[in-house]
Structures are given as C-alpha cells and as structure tokens.
Amino acid sequence: MEKYNPEIIERKWQKYWAKNPDNFSAKDESGQEKAFILDMFPYPSGTGLHVGHVESYTATDIYSRYLRMNGKNVLHPQGFDAFGLPAENYAIKTGIHPKETISNAVEVFKRQINSLGFSYDWSREVNSSDPKYYKWTQWLFLLFYKNGLAYKKKAKVNWCPKCQTVLANEQAENGKCERCESEVIQKDLEQWFFKITDFVEDKGKTSGLLSGLEKIDWPNSTKSLQKNWIGKSVGAQFKMQIENTDKFIEVYTTRIDTVFGMTYAVVAPEHEIVASLLKVESRKSKVKREIQNLKIENSDEIGKYVEASKKKTDLDRMEAKEKTGVEIKGIKVINPFNGEALSLFVADYVLSQYGTGAVMAVPAHDERDFEFAKKYNLEIKEVISGDKKDKEILTDDGILINSTEYNNLESGEAREKLTAWLEEKKIGQRKINYKLRDWLVSRQRYWGAPIPIIYCEKCGEVPVPEKDLPVELPDDVDFKPTGESPLKYSKKFQEVKCPKCGGEAKRESDTMDTFVCSSWYYLRYADSKNEKEFASKEKLEKWLPVDLYVGGAEHSVLHLLYARFFTKVLHNLGYLNFDEPFLKLRHQGTILAEDGTKMSKSKGNVVNPDDVVKEFGADALRIFEMFMGPLEDMKPWQTKGIVGVYRFLEKTWKMQTRINDQETGDSKLNNLIHKTIKKVGKDIEEMRFNTAISALMILANEMEKQEKIQITNYQLLITLLSPFAPHLAEELWEKLGHSESIFKEEWPTYDPEMIKDEEIELIIQINGKVRDKIIVSADISEDEAKTIVLEREKVKSYILGREIRKIIFVKGRLINIVF
RNA sequence: GCCUUGGUGGCGGAAUUGGUAUACGCGCUAGUCUUAGGAACUAGUUCCCGCAAGGGAUUGAGAGUUCGAGUCUCUCCCAAGGCACCA
Numbered sequence: 011m012e013k014y015n016p017e018i019i020e021r022k023w024q025k026y027w028a029k030n031p032d033n034f035s036a037k038d039e040s041g042q043e044k045a046f047i048l049d050m051f052p053y054p055s056g057t058g059l060h061v062g063h064v065e066s067y068t069a070t071d072i073y074s075r076y077l078r079m080n081g082k083n084v085l086h087p088q089g090f091d092a093f094g095l096p097a098e099n100y101a102i103k104t105g106i107h108p109k110e111t112i113s114n115a116v117e118v119f120k121r122q123i124n125s126l127g128f129s130y131d132w133s134r135e136v137n138s139s140d141p142k143y144y145k146w147t148q149w150l151f152l153l154f155y156k157n158g159l160a161y162k163k164k165a166k167v168n169w170c171p172k173c174q175t176v177l178a179n180e181q182a183e184n185g186k187c188e189r190c191e192s193e194v195i196q197k198d199l200e201q202w203f204f205k206i207t208d209f210v211e212d213k214g215k216t217s218g219l220l221s222g223l224e225k226i227d228w229p230n231s232t233k234s235l236q237k238n239w240i241g242k243s244v245g246a247q248f249k250m251q252i253e254n255t256d257k258f259i260e261v262y263t264t265r266i267d268t269v270f271g272m273t274y275a276v277v278a279p280e281h282e283i284v285a286s287l288l289k290v291e292s293r294k295s296k297v298k299r300e301i302q303n304l305k306i307e308n309s310d311e312i313g314k315y316v317e318a319s320k321k322k323t324d325l326d327r328m329e330a331k332e333k334t335g336v337e338i339k340g341i342k343v344i345n346p347f348n349g350e351a352l353s354l355f356v357a358d359y360v361l362s363q364y365g366t367g368a369v370m371a372v373p374a375h376d377e378r379d380f381e382f383a384k385k386y387n388l389e390i391k392e393v394i395s396g397d398k399k400d401k402e403i404l405t406d407d408g409i410l411i412n413s414t415e416y417n418n419l420e421s422g423e424a425r426e427k428l429t430a431w432l433e434e435k436k437i438g439q440r441k442i443n444y445k446l447r448d449w450l451v452s453r454q455r456y457w458g459a460p461i462p463i464i465y466c467e468k469c470g471e472v473p474v475p476e477k478d479l480p481v482e483l484p485d486d487v488d489f490k491p492t493g494e495s496p497l498k499y500s501k502k503f504q505e506v507k508c509p510k511c512g513g514e515a516k517r518e519s520d521t522m523d524t525f526v527c528s529s530w531y532y533l534r535y536a537d538s539k540n541e542k543e544f545a546s547k548e549k550l551e552k553w554l555p556v557d558l559y560v561g562g563a564e565h566s567v568l569h570l571l572y573a574r575f576f577t578k579v580l581h582n583l584g585y586l587n588f589d590e591p592f593l594k595l596r597h598q599g600t601i602l603a604e605d606g607t608k609m610s611k612s613k614g615n616v617v618n619p620d621d622v623v624k625e626f627g628a629d630a631l632r633i634f635e636m637f638m639g640p641l642e643d644m645k646p647w648q649t650k651g652i653v654g655v656y657r658f659l660e661k662t663w664k665m666q667t668r669i670n671d672q673e674t675g676d677s678k679l680n681n682l683i684h685k686t687i688k689k690v691g692k693d694i695e696e697m698r699f700n701t702a703i704s705a706l707m708i709l710a711n712e713m714e715k716q717e718k719i720q721i722t723n724y725q726l727l728i729t730l731l732s733p734f735a736p737h738l739a740e741e742l743w744e745k746l747g748h749s750e751s752i753f754k755e756e757w758p759t760y761d762p763e764m765i766k767d768e769e770i771e772l773i774i775q776i777n778g779k780v781r782d783k784i785i786v787s788a789d790i791s792e793d794e795a796k797t798i799v800l801e802r803e804k805v806k807s808y809i810l811g812r813e814i815r816k817i818i819f820v821k822g823r824l825i826n827i828v829f
Numbered sequence: 830g831c832c833u834u835g836g837u838g839g840c841g842g843a844a845u846u847g848g849u850a851u852a853c854g855c856g857c858u859a860g861u862c863u864u865a866g867g868a869a870c871u872a873g874u875u876c877c878c879g880c881a882a883g884g885g886a887u888u889g890a891g892a893g894u895u896c897g898a899g900u901c902u903c904u905c906c907c908a909a910g911g912c913a914c915c916a
Binding site: 231233245262263360363567600634644645653657701779817828 | 830831832833834835840841842843844848849852853854855856869895896897909910911912913914915916
C-alpha cells in the first residue's frame with residue numbers, strides 16, 4: 011500500500027470534480043426539494059484567501075455535500091464582491107488599473123478555493139464589477155428612484171483635507187482618515203440616499219426591519235445589534251411656550267414621568283431658535299413680531315459659543331470631558347404641566363440630529379443633566395422615588411413624588427397619563443424616534459457602479475432610460491484624488507445627450523457604495539445569466555430565500571441590514587414573494603493567531619492556507635478548522651493541532667489494508683456505528699462539526715482495534731467522513747472498487763433498534779455522590795435495581811444501619827440512595 | 830454606562846439539556862520498535878493526600894432551589910464584541 015499522500019489524491023479529485031461539474035450543480039428543472047446554501051461573497055483582496063474564509067466555506071461545503079447526499083437539490087454558488095476602495099487606493103499608488111488588480115486577485119482566490127475542494131456551482135458565479143452584473147445594480151437604483159426611495163439632499167460627509175476626498179464612514183473611523191491619519195472634517199455636499207427609514211416598521215404586507223427579525227433564525231447577538239442600530243425609542247414630544255411670546259420650542263423625551271423635575275431646558279447650538287434669536291439681535295429692522303419683546307442680554311457670548319461648537323469635529327464633541335453651555339439670558343420657557351418659567355441653555359451635549367434638537371432637563375433623574383446642573387449650579391428637584399443603589403441619582407423608573415395629582419403613580423402609568431394630557435391639550439403627543447438614518451449611497455470614487463442619472467439644464471434630474479443600461483465605467487481615468495469623483499474628468503463619460511430633450515447634459519459622476527452591490531447578489535445566483543431581468547420571477551421563487559447564510563460577524567449591521575432592506579423593497583414592489591432574504595444565519599468566529607492576538611500582516615502572524623495545504627493537505631486543513639471548536643467561537647490557531655487530524659486521516663487510510671468482506675457481526679461495534687450515523691447527521695444539521703468529527707474519531711479508533719475490518723463498516727466510515735474529507739473519501743471509495751463518485755451515494759441511515767443499549771452501567775449514588783457502578787440490563791425495573799443495589803457490600807457499608815429516607819431511580823441511568 | 834456572548838484540566842474544547850464533569854484532539858510521562866532522531870504503536874495523564882486500596886476537592890466568586898446543579902434563580906467579578914452625550 012502506498013503512503014497517504016494528500017497532494018496527489020487531492021489534485022486528482024479536484025480535476026475530476028472540475029470535469030464533472032454536474033456533481034455539484036443546482037438543477038433548475040429538478041423537482042427535488044431545494045436548499046440554498048450561501049457564503050458571503052468575498053472581496054478579492056491581493057493577500058489571497060484567509061483561514062477565516064476557509065472556516066466558513068468548509069462549514070457550508072460540508073453542509074451542502076450532506077444535503078445533496080440526502081437527496082436535496084442544492085444551490086451552493088460563489089462570486090466576488092469586486093468593487094471597492096482597496097483596489098482603487100492601490101491604483102492611486104501604483105497606477106495599475108483596478109480591473110487588472112481585481113482580475114488577478116480573482117484568479118488567485120479561485121485557485122485557492124478549488125485547492126480546498128469546495129463544491130461550488132461555478133456556472134452561476136457573479137462579479138459585482140462586471141457590467142453585466144452592475145447593469146442590474148443600476149436598474150435597481152432606478153427602481154428605487156422611480157418609487158421615491160432614492161433621493162438627493164445636502165448632507166454632511168466625511169472629508170479628508172489631505173487626501174482631498176470624501177470618505178466612506180468605514181474609512182473615517184474614530185474621526186481619522188484611514189490612509190493618511192489626518193483629521194476628518196464634515197462637509198456639506200449633495201448626496202444620494204436610500205430611504206431605509208421607510209422600512210423600519212411594517213409596510214403593507216411587508217414586515218419591517220424590526221418585526222422581521224422575529225421570524226428568522228439568526229444569532230441573538232446579531233439581532234440585538236440590528237435592533238440597537240435602528241435604535242427605536244418610544245417617548246413624548248411636546249411644546250414649551252417661550253414666555254411673553256406665542257413662539258414655542260418643542261422637546262422630545264422618553265421620561266415624561268419626570269417632567270415635574272424639569273429645572274431648565276437645553277437646545278443644540280444648531281437649533282433654529284438660536285439662529286433666529288441672534289438674527290433678531292443683529293438686524294433690529296427685521297424683528298419678528300412674536301419675539302419683539304425679547305431682549306437677549308448675552309448674544310455675543312451665545313454667538314461665540316455657537317461658532318466654537320460648529321468648528322468642533324464630531325470627535326471633539328464626543329470626547330469633551332466636561333459639558334459646556336451658555337444660558338440664553340433674557341428668555342424663559344414655560345413647563346406646561348406646572349406653568350413654571352425656566353432658563354434656556356445652548357449646549358452642545360444636545361444633538362441637533364436626534365429628536366427635536368431640544369430637551370427638557372431633569373438633573374435629578376438624568377446623568378447628563380445632573381452633570382451639567384452641578385457644573386452651573388442649577389436646581390435639582392427629585393420627582394421619582396426609588397432605590398438609587400450606589401449612584402448619586404436615580405435614573406430608573408420608580409414612584410412619582412412632587413408631581414401634583416400624579417403623585418404615587420408608577421413611572422410607566424404616569425407616562426401614559428401625562429402623554430394623554432398632552433394630547434388632550436393639543437400641545438404634544440406620543441412620539442417614536444429612531445437612531446437609524448437614511449442610507450447615504452453616493453461615493454465620490456471611481457471603482458464602483460456609476461449612478462445612472464443625467465443632469466440636463468432644461469429637464470433637470472433625468473434617470474438613464476433602461477435601454478441605455480449599463481452606464482459603463484470608462485477605463486481612461488486619472489485616479490489622483492482631487493476631491494471629486496475621478497469620473498468628472500472623463501469627458502467621454504461626462505458629456506451626454508439628455509434622454510428627454512436631446513440637449514447637452516452631464517452624467518452624475520458619483521458611484522454607488524459597494525454595499526449596494528452586495529445588497530442583492532444572492533438574488534442573482536438564482537438566474538445569474540439573465541439579460542432581461544435581474545432574475546426571473548420563476549427562478550427567484552424556485553431558489554429563494556436563502557436557507558443558510560454563513561459569514562463574518564463584522565457584517566452584522568451594515569451588509570445584513572441593507573440586504574434585508576433591499577429584499578423588503580422588492581417584496582413591497584411585488585418582485586419577490588418573501589420579505590426576509592436569509593432564513594438562517596450563522597457567523598464563523600474569528601481565528602486568532604497562535605499567540606491569541608488577531609492575525610495581521612504587520613505582526614507577521616498570518617497563517618496562509620496554501621502553506622497548510624502543502625504540508626498537511628486540504629482535507630486535514632478542512633477538518634482541523636472544523637475541529638478547533640464551535641463554528642461561532644473565536645479561537646486561536648494551533649499548528650500542532652493539525653497533526654492530530656492528520657493522524658486520524660492517515661489511520662483511516664491505513665485501514666484499507668485490513669478489510670475483510672466477511673460479515674462477522676460484532677454487535678457492540680454495530681451499536682457504535684449506528685450511534686455514530688445518528689450523531690454525525692444531527693451534528694451536521696446543527697452545524698456542530700467539532701463534535702461530529704470527534705464521533706468519527708471515536709468510531710475510527712474502535713475499528714482500528716479490530717484485527718479485520720468489515721468492508722461494509724469501512725464503507726460507512728468513509729461515507730460519513732466524505733463531506734469533511736472529500737478527497738480522501740473519493741480515493742478510498744474508488745479503491746474499494748466503486749466506479750461512481752462517493753457523492754452520488756445516499757447518506758446512511760441508522761436503525762433505531764441498533765442504537766438501543768442492551769446493557770448499561772447503572773450509577774449508584776449515595777446522598778448524591780457516585781459510590782459504585784454496576785452493569786445491568788438496560789430495561790431493569792426500579793424494584794429489581796433496588797434489590798440488587800442494596801445487596802452490594804459497598805452500598806451496605808455506606809448505609810451502616812442508617813435509615814434510608816428515599817431512593818431515587820432514573821431509568822437507564824442511576825439510582826440515588828438518600829438518608 | 831447600555832446591549833450581546835462567554836468564563837470547564839497545561840492548551841483547543843465535550844457533557845444526551847437537571848442525572849457518571851473533564852469525551853475527542855494537542856501536549857506531557859513511561860514503554861515497544863529503531864543504529865539514532867523522528868514517525869508509528871501500547872499504557873497513563875483534572876488537582877491534592879496515599880506504595881496501593883481508597884479518600885477528599887473541583888466547572889470565575891458567593892448564596893439559593895433540588896435526592897442531585899457546569900446546566901435553573903439571585904448577587905458580584907472578569908473577558909471579548911458592539912453601541913455610546915440618542916434625552
């Protein structure tokens with residue numbers, strides 16, 4: 011027998027599978043039950059495949075192979091998320107066109123993916139930078155546009171003054187530019203948005219982004235991340251009159267129950283009232299009637315404060331250790347509940363973008379207000395009683411005090427009643443606020459899908475007609491960052507005739523956020539070559555939604571939220587018959603370096619899958635990554651650990667010399683085999699691959715002990731192993747004389763009769779402690795067990811004349827004598 | 830601060846969901862084989878006391894429920910990830 015040589019075996023079977031794609035292709039015409047098993051398509055980075063990719067791809071590969079062997083019609087495709095910044099930044103540095111960079115990287119990725127024996131259906135491959143793909147990204151943009159879900163407005167964007175460019179939020183983390191580390195500033199520019207906020211709550215028959223979470227099988231943590239991101243809060247919004255005027259400021263609060271504790275109010279520096287008051291002061295001729303009686307005593311001071319706040323970056327405002335603010339001297343606002351006239355402050359701890367940009371301040375029950383009140387010596391009035399624990403103030407709900415007729419109410423009840431009062435008096439109402447903002451989708455960048463809009467001097471904003479799609483990216487552009495999209499400098503691209511009037515017009519030069527491309531790619535796999543639609547309705551109905559989706563937890567919010575949004579829009583517009591794209595989602599946990607830190611190029615502790623494949627083979631790498639621990643856990647790489655799974659594979663390989671085709675019928679081994687069939691199947695379904703592998707190891711160890719290995723048993727072992735180590739399984743299968751691929755085999759079934767134990771080890775406990783064990787028939791009755799156990803010398807010596815209070819008997823498991 | 834997930838041998842991790850804690854693998858120890866090293870195989874390996882038989886302790890800490898708790902309840906500590914002046 012030749013040595014186990016994964017290099018030769020693996021190359022051989024990879025070739026075979028490439029020549030017989032039918033083995034793994036999804037059958038559009040088949041009547042078998044479908045299963046759509048999906049990996050998040052990778053960004054083809056220049057550094058190649060990472061062990062993290064291998065982890066998730068192995069998981070879905072095992073699952074897909076298992077389902078196929080169980081007679082399912084499996085759609086398991088792969089593609090590339092090929093637009094994006096790294097390739098463009100690389101082009102700026104080297105002058106090499108992103109197209110070239112990406113196509114090289116895609117080649118490397120495909121080579122690596124194939125070297126691991128993944129059973130993808132490559133006939134459905136997508137690449138988001140391919141005009142045949144982004145034609146439909148653009149088509150979807152126009153669909154959104156026509157339905158009022160894509161719109162343009164002025165917005166603050168991240169701007170790096172050194173690189174002279176707009177940055178995506180992900181590139182401006184912590185307020186610093188990803189590339190040059192300089193401070194990012196906020197700039198007002200015209201930007202495109204998608205109305206994702208329209209889909210937070212249910213819309214017609216389409217479930218909302220919040221309620222939809224209830225019906226999908228996703229990790230709890232991911233659901234709660236999305237909920238947090240959406241940030242729904244239920245409160246009340248009400249008007250406070252400015253004393254001696256008929257003008258109001260409106261505030262939002264979730265704690266209307268604390269309203270009698272309000273001792274002042276605060277507006278954000280950007281609040282319109284501030285600007286209008288200052289205007290009154292500076293241009294007396296244009297005094298508005300309603301505030302003509304007001305005299306602001308410190309308008310200079312306020313003006314300075316507002317100016318200073320405007321100059322601060324978001325980062326500064328967030329990091330400010332102490333709260334600052336200025337009282338607007340000369341005006342008072344009235345608390346409508348008790349008529350008290352209160353001071354009004356401008357302070358930048360109040361956010362202009364959230365709620366109304368103005369708040370009621372209750373220092374006794376809100377930490378921020380408390381901090382501010384202490385600093386400026388403002389009144390602190392308690393109106394809720396309850397347990398403060400070890401804090402200075404009570405911020406939890408409690409019982410109302412000092413609140414007129416609302417005294418003694420519990421916070422929750424009080425909120426209902428106080429809100430009802432506001433509604434009755436028509437000065438306020440219940441109000442729901444969200445943290446989620448509309449999705450800014452335009453990027454002043456080259457390497458993305460162009461936004462299909464044309465600006466005509468006569469007709470204004472004109473969508474590119476469907477027949478003119480795709481709007482292709484020109485190749486001849488200068489990548490140097492200028493602060494505007496590089497597309498602006500391609501005349502060929504920019505200058506265009508207006509589709510409406512035929513006059514001179516200009517194309518939109520911005521491209522779309524890459525997250526737009528990845529928000530719908532899973533739909534394209536159903537019908538990836540369709541040139542008439544993004545996918546036919548029939549095929550969408552056949553294959554979607556995705557039954558299992560696996561990918562990194564870093565996409566918990568953005569990609570997964572956007573993809574859900576797209577699905578909901580398309581459902582709402584009648585293109586899809588489902589409103590959640592991914593029924594079941596799992597994340598692979600991060601694989602850390604051997605030292606327990608994150609793998610990083612700069613630390614030089616990155617494990618390259620190619621090296622591992624070369625040394626131990628793809629099967630060993632696959633099994634090792636699955637064996638390291640639960641799929642979702644973060645776990646450190648241990649090079650030495652691979653040796654263990656390699657030994658296991660080698661052991662299985664060597665067994666082929668000891669097979670025997672005579673039936674010997676070892677009932678103990680048969681029992682183990684059937685238990686293993688059951689366990690491996692169940693574990694794969696629950697994606698607990700580590701314990702499935704452990705069960706296979708136990709079976710292999712047991713078979714190894716046999717002098718002769720029965721051929722039927724050996725075949726079973728190989729079949730159970732095949733989804734995990736496909737190359738080895740194919741090779742051994744062929745050696746056993748089979749001419750067809752092992753993946754044409756049916757998954758073995760277990761016989762429930764065979765997994766029943768005839769004898770069990772009954773645990774004998776005395777006062778809950780294990781004191782003895784005894785082999786008995788599995789169906790021993792309580793009485794029989796008692797009789798036998800109480801006769802045992804060891805048990806007798808423990809009892810020693812003491813009175814037995816009771817005896818607990820758990821059938822097939824244990825007996826516990828209590829005294 | 831809030832949300833989420835965790836905390837089990839020297840290490841990665843198991844535990845039929847309330848019933849033998851430490852499966853499987855790594856490592857380590859001893860042995861067989863080998864000129865040697867390695868590989869392979871066999872046996873052992875939670876910790877403490879003991880030559881052994883045996884006994885005791887043990888799932889981050891503490892309490893509770895129970896005949897019985899890694900698992901359920903409460904309080905606290907620690908770690909990772911996310912959100913974060915969102916009123």
